[in-house]
Amino acid sequence: MVEYTPLDHTLSALADPTRRAILGRLAGGETRVTEVAEPFEMSLNAVSKHIRVLERAGLVRRRVHGREHLLALDLAPLETASRWMEEQRALWAWRLAELDKILKEKKP
């Protein structure tokens, strides 16, 4: 996809179970790339790519310390996305309810 907004990046980054698992792991604190990759079946390189996607979405920050790259969770984009989602859900639910009300008034 040609992605435009931060929301696009956040949602498409989250739409993958491997990446969500990586985030869960990082909630346990700063972790090296190899250590992050350890529990997954796929190659280290594949995990490295997933990490890059998470960085692009701003969900992960990288701190290079010698030859090790330490990864940390950044919740800011998740907060934004979560707020967006709940707002839309509520707004749309309200609109649908309004429509329903009007329909029931017309056919009582």
Place this chain on the structure above:
Amino acid sequence: MVEYTPLDHTLSALADPTRRAILGRLAGGETRVTEVAEPFEMSLNAVSKHIRVLERAGLVRRRVHGREHLLALDLAPLETASRWMEEQRALWAWRLAELDKILKEKKP
């Protein structure tokens, strides 16, 4: 992506501005495919494909009425995703806060 869970479908369906706009439109009530497609620059066929993605995610229901297909918004998957997102955000924020607390106790 090889998608597995409903959450995967929901999030990747939402990670596209055109599809989010379609949902917004459907919040105004049942709408025919052509009518949904009208405000977009792209072809009707392209919009039709987006609609199929939204259906696969369960966000849109289709009711065929003669030659017209009426599309309706279904908020259930959005509720699930919204709940998931807020739960994870809160959980991960709490874990990070706990880690921070421990670090500050060790270096006072």
Place this chain on the structure above:
DNA sequence: CCATCATTCATCCGTATGGTTGAATATACC
């Protein structure tokens, strides 16, 4: 009946994604 309208199906194209493997780079350690 026949033309029109609503929609999908089929095909094609360019690009992105998720994965692999092998090489390159850079730091750490003895």
Place this chain on the structure above:
DNA sequence: GGTATATTCAACCATACGGATGAATGATGG
């Protein structure tokens, strides 16, 4: 200095995505 370690880069592959266009299907309406 030389070897092992951590990580990325580069190339490749299969498949999916987002879009276009043209044909097919199916219902409507005069």
